[in-house]
Amino acid sequence: MLVKSQCFGNRVTGLYVGENNVSRYFPRKVEAINLQLDHLVIQCRLAPRFWDDEPEIHDPRLCLWLESKQSRDSNCRWSMPLYMIPEGEASFVLGFSEPHAHVHGRGIDIELPDAEFDLEFELANLETGAAA
16 A cells, blocks of 8 residues: 655654555454554554544654655655555555656546555545645
């Protein structure tokens, strides 16, 4: 699934998953997920509003990892597109879709060679609720 980082000013504040991805990949019984970030695995709690109107993951370790990967010249002016690949029950691998791709407001500039997912469908998922 395609997701994106959330920024406020020059800080990463979380990970926007999107309402369609939440309903498709996250059962309500799941209180936390495991995210593999490079060689590190962290457990992130999901807020109760995650399934309702805030399809975002907020975790300080995740934010620090995302900031460390943020391009120095962009200073978090744009959200970064990322992918989350399911790896078992409540576990995902998080990675970058393309080093030079950026999400600009509601649009996205992205080049993915040999994408293994339906990019058009995933982009539509990002558009859903993006104004929130």
